Amino acid sequence: MRMAELSAATGVPVPTIKYYVREGLVPAGRPTGRNQADYDDGHVRRLKLVRSLSEYGGLSIAVMRDLMQRLDNPEEHDFDLLGAAQKTITEHREASPGTDRDQAEQELAELVARRGWRWEPHHPATRTAIGILASLHEVGRDDMVEVLDSYAAAAELIAETDIRLLGDDLTDRERAVEIVVIGTAVGDTLIAALRRIAQATLARRTYPAERAGQSR
Amino acid sequence: MRMAELSAATGVPVPTIKYYVREGLVPAGRPTGRNQADYDDGHVRRLKLVRSLSEYGGLSIAVMRDLMQRLDNPEEHDFDLLGAAQKTITEHREASPGTDRDQAEQELAELVARRGWRWEPHHPATRTAIGILASLHEVGRDDMVEVLDSYAAAAELIAETDIRLLGDDLTDRERAVEIVVIGTAVGDTLIAALRRIAQATLARRTYPAERAGQSR
DNA sequence: GGATAGTGGATAGTGCTACTTACTACTATC
DNA sequence: GATAGTAGTAAGTAGCACTATCCACTATCC
Incomplete structure (x- = not known):
């Protein structure tokens, strides 16, 4: 999946997706060339999550970055993770x-x-x-x-x-x-x-x- | 009561009070001279209300202005007022x-x-x-x-x-x-x-x- | 009675957030 | 081989909630 398709699947504009990737809310795509990368269902899912949290949860970019970095870090203990997420x-x-x-x-x-x-x-x-x-x-x-x-x-x-x-x-x-x-x-x-x-x-x-x- | 006292009574800085008055969230003081005005308990009360709504209610200045202007307008029917406030x-x-x-x-x-x-x-x-x-x-x-x-x-x-x-x-x-x-x-x-x-x-x-x- | 701190009122500036725009060098596709 | 699209980056923007600065003037303390 390329970026335009990711954008179409989620309704999030391409520049905004780039911004989210830059801010660490969404992982980068798997590179397939010098200026090409591949996105999958995980990206679609993550993007929808970010939009929901921002739109209806009122979470800021900074808070979500915190959350997503914890989520993407396998070092973190699962139950600490839940408590930390809640806090x-x-x-x-x-x-x-x-x-x-x-x-x-x-x-x-x-x-x-x-x-x-x-x-x-x-x-x-x-x-x-x-x-x-x-x-x-x-x-x-x-x-x-x-x-x-x-x-x-x-x-x-x-x-x-x-x-x-x-x-x-x-x-x-x-x-x-x-x-x-x-x-x-x-x-x-x-x-x-x-x-x-x-x-x-x-x-x-x-x-x-x-x-x-x-x-x- | 002068502005400094109003500020002391509520913990809201003087420039912020001026800003709120300008935005119509708090009524102006009763003028007692060319550059002097008098504030009373109503102002203290209103200011605390605005602070609570902003701090814990998360209401924006624009929404509060709407609300306060309705409140200060005696034309508005009481029960419409409540429904409108809620909306x-x-x-x-x-x-x-x-x-x-x-x-x-x-x-x-x-x-x-x-x-x-x-x-x-x-x-x-x-x-x-x-x-x-x-x-x-x-x-x-x-x-x-x-x-x-x-x-x-x-x-x-x-x-x-x-x-x-x-x-x-x-x-x-x-x-x-x-x-x-x-x-x-x-x-x-x-x-x-x-x-x-x-x-x-x-x-x-x-x-x-x-x-x-x-x-x- | 004179220095000083404070006043209401106005305009301009600040810091922050969440994007957007613009640009570059490159690539897939019709 | 023209055209539209791509990743990546830097700079710009719009909105919000104040905050700073200025002004002519006034209350108050010594």
Whole structure:
């Protein structure tokens, strides 16, 4: 397969493919001559993965490069790989200074204890959650912190599905990482979309007729 | 309150506040002289809202300007406002051409019917969900589409909490929009974070010891 | 009462990201 | 043998979210 065919098979413009190869997101083709190379289904697959992660997962080129280099490096242990993959796509944003993060941290720790989850204070997701809780207090939305348990129950339901999807077969590295990465990054967007659709329905049910939280 | 105090109260640098005022995200101060103006708690509050939405909600300046201008316009009907707010923060991304969107659309419509939700084919969240489903098929993750019902059940749980939070009192416009906007935008990130924390726990339970999907 | 730091308002510049364009020397194909 | 395409590389671009600099003016401290 030549580059034009690769481009046609994926819908990604040729210069963009060149850019991705340069950035290490997609492996180079197998050279067949001084200025000719051969691409295969693996390239098509990888390219579609990159597009999905970028379009629906919102991952940056730099994050994806990290991920793909880990994936292409056979030295990396499989289970570290999955954990690392999960952490890589969880960008940690520290709370703005001046915020009361201690109270938020304690609230989250208590929630984690109530649910019987593991408390991992340095996990980027933990740091993000703490930042959000602190931020919600700042903005005066303490009521949202109070219903945290409801959100946590839903999150656990989602996570159970995620783990079920991963299954037992972790022998295919590329496949396993794909499951984790797509499931997590694209899954976030999917869940957000489903949430909005459900919201629209429930809003109409709660505030019927012209009172509904819907235009028109 | 002068600009330096407003900056100190919110942690937002003075030039950034000026930029936000220029962009219409924050109303100008009440002028008290040729080059002096007065800011109050409303400005502090608005500034914190903007920061939260940007930092944790990932909203762009342009989207927030839209939102804030709606909020500051007394012509807008309250319930339209809420629906519009929800749609504004849901960026719709159309599927890349060449993808089989018809099949994905039908799958989603069936899911919506199974759950008794309203089918709103033009809602941006619907369009996004269709794009994701098509994309998942493209990447060969059909198994993820199969467990859609589990995700939808969790999404409904979240949406029920959202609506409960909104409550009955929709008289305070700014407050109601804040609830919807923060709840939705920041809530997405919060749920994503909780999901990852739950995943880490469940992964360890499913793949114990060194097999856990966690590095160290 | 005079130095100094700060003010609102405006324009221009910065750093970053994700591509695009343009170019070169070469090659497959009609 | 003309033409379109190829790999590889360097330079350019568009958009975003600020940030810096400037201006005439003003509040405040010593």
